[in-house]
Amino acid sequence: MSDLRELYQEVILDHNRRPRNFGALPAPTRTTKGHNPLCGDRLTLYLVLDGDRIADVSFEGSGCAISKASASLMTEAVKGKTVAEAEALFERFHDLVTAPPDAPVDRTGLGKLAVFAGVREYPTRVKCASLAWHTMKSAVEKSDEVVSTE
Amino acid sequence: MTKAADATPATTFDVERVREEFPILREQVHGRRLVYLDNANTTQKPTAVLEAIDRYYRRDNANIHRATHLLSERATRAYEGARAELQRFINAASTHEIVLTRGCTDAINLVANSWGRANLRPGDDVLVTWMEHHSNIVPWQLICEQTGATLRAVPITDGGELDLEAFDRMLTDRTRMVAIVHISNALGTVNPIESLVAKARAAGAVTLVDGAQAVPHVPVDVRAIGCDFYAFSSHKMYGPTGSGVLYGREALLDAMPPYQGGGDMIASVTFEKTEYNVLPYKFEAGTPNIAGVVGFGAAAQWLAGFDRQAVQAHEESLLEYAEERLAEVAGVRRLGMAARRSGVLSFVLDGVHPHDVGTILDTEGIAVRTGQHCAQPVMDRYGVPATVRASIGIYNTREDIDAFVQGLQKVREVFG
Numbered sequence: 001m002s003d004l005r006e007l008y009q010e011v012i013l014d015h016n017r018r019p020r021n022f023g024a025l026p027a028p029t030r031t032t033k034g035h036n037p038l039c040g041d042r043l044t045l046y047l048v049l050d051g052d053r054i055a056d057v058s059f060e061g062s063g064c065a066i067s068k069a070s071a072s073l074m075t076e077a078v079k080g081k082t083v084a085e086a087e088a089l090f091e092r093f094h095d096l097v098t099a100p101p102d103a104p105v106d107r108t109g110l111g112k113l114a115v116f117a118g119v120r121e122y123p124t125r126v127k128c129a130s131l132a133w134h135t136m137k138s139a140v141e142k143s144d145e146v147v148s149t150e
Numbered sequence: 151m152t153k154a155a156d157a158t159p160a161t162t163f164d165v166e167r168v169r170e171e172f173p174i175l176r177e178q179v180h181g182r183r184l185v186y187l188d189n190a191n192t193t194q195k196p197t198a199v200l201e202a203i204d205r206y207y208r209r210d211n212a213n214i215h216r217a218t219h220l221l222s223e224r225a226t227r228a229y230e231g232a233r234a235e236l237q238r239f240i241n242a243a244s245t246h247e248i249v250l251t252r253g254c255t256d257a258i259n260l261v262a263n264s265w266g267r268a269n270l271r272p273g274d275d276v277l278v279t280w281m282e283h284h285s286n287i288v289p290w291q292l293i294c295e296q297t298g299a300t301l302r303a304v305p306i307t308d309g310g311e312l313d314l315e316a317f318d319r320m321l322t323d324r325t326r327m328v329a330i331v332h333i334s335n336a337l338g339t340v341n342p343i344e345s346l347v348a349k350a351r352a353a354g355a356v357t358l359v360d361g362a363q364a365v366p367h368v369p370v371d372v373r374a375i376g377c378d379f380y381a382f383s384s385h386k387m388y389g390p391t392g393s394g395v396l397y398g399r400e401a402l403l404d405a406m407p408p409y410q411g412g413g414d415m416i417a418s419v420t421f422e423k424t425e426y427n428v429l430p431y432k433f434e435a436g437t438p439n440i441a442g443v444v445g446f447g448a449a450a451q452w453l454a455g456f457d458r459q460a461v462q463a464h465e466e467s468l469l470e471y472a473e474e475r476l477a478e479v480a481g482v483r484r485l486g487m488a489a490r491r492s493g494v495l496s497f498v499l500d501g502v503h504p505h506d507v508g509t510i511l512d513t514e515g516i517a518v519r520t521g522q523h524c525a526q527p528v529m530d531r532y533g534v535p536a537t538v539r540a541s542i543g544i545y546n547t548r549e550d551i552d553a554f555v556q557g558l559q560k561v562r563e564v565f566g
Contacts, residue, residue: 004513008506008564040522040535041505062535064503065565122509 006118007125008065015069020076021058034061034135036127041067045135052083054140064128066119071132073112083140089113090133096120097129163460169545171196182515185550185557190335190363190494190541191519192385195449199389202448206441213437215414229440232447233430239450240380241371242397246429249396249403250443254362255285257381257396258329260433261358262289264409265402266327269356272298274326277355279304279312279341280531281334284524286360290329299326306531310337310486317346325355332364336525336539337486338469338494340368347377356402362386366543367465367492369458372397384442388544389449393442396433403429410435456544465493465542468551472540475555480562485532495540496523499558502565504536510564514557 028046035042043061047054057079059071074093078086092110097119099105107114119129169175174194177184186194206228212221214229230245237248251257270276276290280303287303294301304320305313321328328350333340343359350357358379364370366387372380379402384393398406408415408426412435417425426432453461472495476482481500499507508520519539522529529536540554 004510004560004564007509013565038521040529042535062503064505066506068503125505125509128505 003121007122009115009118011073011112011115012065012069015072016065019059019068019072021072021079022060023058024060025056025058028056030139032135032139034131034138036063036067036131038124038127041128041131043067043071043132043135045071045132045139047136047139049083049140054078054081054083054086057136059132063131064125066116066125066128067131070116070129073115074132074136077111077113078136086140087137090137093133094130097126163457163464165464165545165547168196169547171198172545173197173200175545179515179517180513183553185514185516185553187540187542187546187550187554188517188519189366189543189546190386190523190539192391193366193388193543194545195390195445196388196452198452199445199448203390203441203445206444211441214440215431225440228444228447229438232443232450235447235450235454236395239370239454240365240382240395240397241373243373244400247397247400247403249398249430249433250438250446251381251394251396251433252392252439253385253394254360254381254383255289255394257379257394258286258358258360259289260396260409261379261381261398262293264406264433265356266290266293266297266299268405268407270294270297270299270326273324274299275320275322275324276301276327276329277304277317277320277325277350278302278329279317279331280306280527281310281312281337281339281525282329282331282527283335283360283362284526286329286331286358287527290327303527306337306339306528309488310334310339311488312339312341312346314342318349321349321353321355323354325350325353327358328355329358329360331360332370333361333367333492334486334525334528335363335494336523336528336537337488337496338491339486339488340364340490340492342490343377344375347375351376351378363493366453368462378402384446384449387449387453390442390445392439393446395446400429403433408432408435412436414438453544461544465544465546468542468546468548469493469495471548472542472551472554475551476558479555479558482558485528485534485537493542495542496537498534498537499561502561504538506565507538507558507561510561511554511557514553514560516554516557518554 025046029049030047032045041063046058048056057075099120105117172194210224212225214226233245233248237245304317332343347357357377359377361380361382365382378399380397385391415435417427483498485496504520521536
């Protein structure tokens, strides 16, 4: 049970139940879809880019607790950031969830996102945690292609 | 093997004895006893199969059909012996009708490409159902695109049964091929295969039955079913991966062009013209998965050594018990409530995504499948993104089901 709580932290369960920034934006400048065929997770990311700044961001979709909470926390983390800052954050997040289980956890600059540290114990769930981030990266880089984790 | 060697098959079924034949069931998973309920995905392998493969590589390994030395002769005998075993397993009339393939998917692709390309024209219909596995949809979709034929899917009812009225209506004189699953991998529905095949043949259509989920659970007699083609995989019936069978009526196979070209499928080759080999070799280009086929034959022999009725009764009573126990878990919505079901419990848990259920069960040592089960139309039909699927095999026990239900209670605890 303690292992499970490591993965399903209260913050994750909370964002799964009550996802933040959920629902379409009225006038997004970018709309990008993400898909994880392994578990059927689908999400649509709405983004308002103001120059190189992410002025607003939201998402819609269905997915497991990890993917939904990750999308919710991602939107909170990147809102107001520049594209470069958001991409740098994705890199740190990616390192966090793909690090070997015995490596020390580097939480620098991750804030709440550090709750996903438990994911590295579950390799099959890494794609769930990173789907929203891949979709965000694609949205800021090249618009409306469907992103797949496969 | 020991079982098959017995003069009379055991009439009672002793699950503990069966479990002893599966070394992997002694594995610990996350420090727990392994509860393997992912049998519709792939089954575990008994020592009879493991030893047959090991013995083949240690003592007989050589290429088949093409050398004069003793090992090649032994390898050929082992390979052809497996074919004969598989012929008996499904009661085919002749070994010429047993084409060895890479698996069930490969077998269906063979028919779609070889038979389909030669026989399908614009205006023709290929009839499948909404409960097909992707491997009995996509090959037909591809060949319909290439030939101009039309793919039609017979709907299923809310309960997960084939809509028989729709089947009758959609079966017309344009229908050239009826490709139907025997037992659904996503819902466990057992289709009334004999009567569906009889109707299709009466309408002048050729029939293919996807038997991947049927062969491990029910005795299959292709001549009693009356189908033209029957496809199945080794790895879902306790044999190794990478091997399968396409059963086909000899007259149909004879008339079909080769699927792939290469060694072994030819009688003579010149740059002007190639003469093809006789059946079934015409469809077996290249060096096959010899060890896999040997293991496949051993699996068929092992399974045939049981009183199949007793195995079926054991599995059915477990499924019934699992259904009863599942009703104790709050917020379960089951998919697939057909009157005749086999092997599979598919469901969603209110407020919890199947993938999360799968992860939590895994930490308890319980292996189930979560996702779309390669049957996206079924998921769309019932408006769910995915399901949890527990599927039963010959070695499962009530203890397994109890652990599974306890695991689901843990999911409830975590998600509140």
